[in-house]
Amino acid sequence: MEKLQRNERISALQRIFCESPGKVFTLGSFTELLGCAKSSVSEDIDIIRDALEKSGMGTIETLTGASGGVRYIPLSDGEATKKLAEKLSAELSQSGRILPGGFIYMLDVIYDPETVSDIGRVFCSCFYKENIDYVITVETKGIPLAFVTARYLNVPLVIVRHYNTATDGASVNISYVSGSSRKIQSMVLSLRSLKRNSRLLFIDDFMKGGGTAKGILELAREFDCEVAGIGVLIQTAEPSRKLVENGFSLLTLYGVDEEKGITSIGPSVGRA
Amino acid sequence: MEKLQRNERISALQRIFCESPGKVFTLGSFTELLGCAKSSVSEDIDIIRDALEKSGMGTIETLTGASGGVRYIPLSDGEATKKLAEKLSAELSQSGRILPGGFIYMLDVIYDPETVSDIGRVFCSCFYKENIDYVITVETKGIPLAFVTARYLNVPLVIVRHYNTATDGASVNISYVSGSSRKIQSMVLSLRSLKRNSRLLFIDDFMKGGGTAKGILELAREFDCEVAGIGVLIQTAEPSRKLVENGFSLLTLYGVDEEKGITSIGPSVGRA
Numbered sequence: 001m002e003k004l005q006r007n008e009r010i011s012a013l014q015r016i017f018c019e020s021p022g023k024v025f026t027l028g029s030f031t032e033l034l035g036c037a038k039s040s041v042s043e044d045i046d047i048i049r050d051a052l053e054k055s056g057m058g059t060i061e062t063l064t065g066a067s068g069g070v071r072y073i074p075l076s077d078g079e080a081t082k083k084l085a086e087k088l089s090a091e092l093s094q095s096g097r098i099l100p101g102g103f104i105y106m107l108d109v110i111y112d113p114e115t116v117s118d119i120g121r122v123f124c125s126c127f128y129k130e131n132i133d134y135v136i137t138v139e140t141k142g143i144p145l146a147f148v149t150a151r152y153l154n155v156p157l158v159i160v161r162h163y164n165t166a167t168d169g170a171s172v173n174i175s176y177v178s179g180s181s182r183k184i185q186s187m188v189l190s191l192r193s194l195k196r197n198s199r200l201l202f203i204d205d206f207m208k209g210g211g212t213a214k215g216i217l218e219l220a221r222e223f224d225c226e227v228a229g230i231g232v233l234i235q236t237a238e239p240s241r242k243l244v245e246n247g248f249s250l251l252t253l254y255g256v257d258e259e260k261g262i263t264s265i266g267p268s269v270g271r272a
Numbered sequence: 273m274e275k276l277q278r279n280e281r282i283s284a285l286q287r288i289f290c291e292s293p294g295k296v297f298t299l300g301s302f303t304e305l306l307g308c309a310k311s312s313v314s315e316d317i318d319i320i321r322d323a324l325e326k327s328g329m330g331t332i333e334t335l336t337g338a339s340g341g342v343r344y345i346p347l348s349d350g351e352a353t354k355k356l357a358e359k360l361s362a363e364l365s366q367s368g369r370i371l372p373g374g375f376i377y378m379l380d381v382i383y384d385p386e387t388v389s390d391i392g393r394v395f396c397s398c399f400y401k402e403n404i405d406y407v408i409t410v411e412t413k414g415i416p417l418a419f420v421t422a423r424y425l426n427v428p429l430v431i432v433r434h435y436n437t438a439t440d441g442a443s444v445n446i447s448y449v450s451g452s453s454r455k456i457q458s459m460v461l462s463l464r465s466l467k468r469n470s471r472l473l474f475i476d477d478f479m480k481g482g483g484t485a486k487g488i489l490e491l492a493r494e495f496d497c498e499v500a501g502i503g504v505l506i507q508t509a510e511p512s513r514k515l516v517e518n519g520f521s522l523l524t525l526y527g528v529d530e531e532k533g534i535t536s537i538g539p540s541v542g543r544a
Binding site for chain 2: 010015108114151156166193
């Protein structure tokens, strides 16, 4: 590769970091790629770290030791998280979103790539210090959120299904009781999906009773894995005691008045 | 915001582009954010465009007219696409992946964030000129691929389900026949999901007979929409005549010999 100017190196480095969040790069790999000395790369990275931290959107972390190097951590600072929670609360409380049965239509929000990326950044901020090995979710609505979170944490995504399929291979099947509807459902996960003794982060779009999360805890046990974190976009205020503890939620749903067309939803209080 | 140096501006701009691929930014929005003149921003963007194009990983496109501005298009050049296709072929042809019935275990590949992002970049390169309004997929295995493609094209993702749920609201339900197994299945899509007269890109992990793709074509018709493109990770060589035409695939599966443990898979020939 021809020798690059500092400006071009910074552009290239910033792009590499953004496209492989969470991935550890050695300085050596950059000197080769960019054709310059370690000290120059090191200065370039300082500039990128400063710009990132000024924006409140992330940092470049330096890891020491044998597997050392640098990695980009996408973050959402307090102000950005608050603004996002307020924006989403306003959007989701529009009266036109109320569906029969007091449900809220939110597919357009939880499938919108930019919104999902912003929320994933919040989850990443909460959990990047937890040494997560996998992000796990249950099909279908939480998949985009879980995928972005896995991408930001640079770990594989695992999707639990409701039915077995031939392309899964041998699988573990458990039954669980939905916390709110008391309906019995199945969770199926391919045996090859998880390495034993892994730390899992469960991500979902919505938590009411916490039955699904409790099912994931049980499923994790069958794989000798531990659920090290739970992150949901919305949890309901009631029941206040969920079947699982210490879940993080960005938003809290206080209630939906179908008749009056009023949804009461807001940023969760006392978040991490 | 305090005045930034060129290096810092380039770092900030590159990050903004990478985090909002496909999104159109006016130069004015940057001059405000970075506190500098339009001419400086313009020069910064030239540097970023050059570095991007040298890497073969994308470009910054300038759009003229009333809704004009600049946007980042993530691309995968011929060489990168070839390398990716070869790497995936080698990985997926490992004998340990063969499942009973001649299926291939590939969940670890199609749920791996970095791999999925690389494949999404290929789909983006193929279809970014097609004025796509939505990326559409059918649950579950193609969702990560479809999500990344939607993110790179900066359009909403739409997920078709097999069963109706209360959180969808009113929905359209069609039956379709799986092209290979001749099984009748349902597709359900919320009525609110698509605006009429939109152009859809159908993304999936696997195509054998093309029955699912044909179902999407029919579903699109119910919404007065048009399927403007079809992209799959793998298509099978047989049947060579699919139920739909002009699909793009990165890989072609020629056959699986369960007894001998041999999978024959390679980069698709004659790709766009």
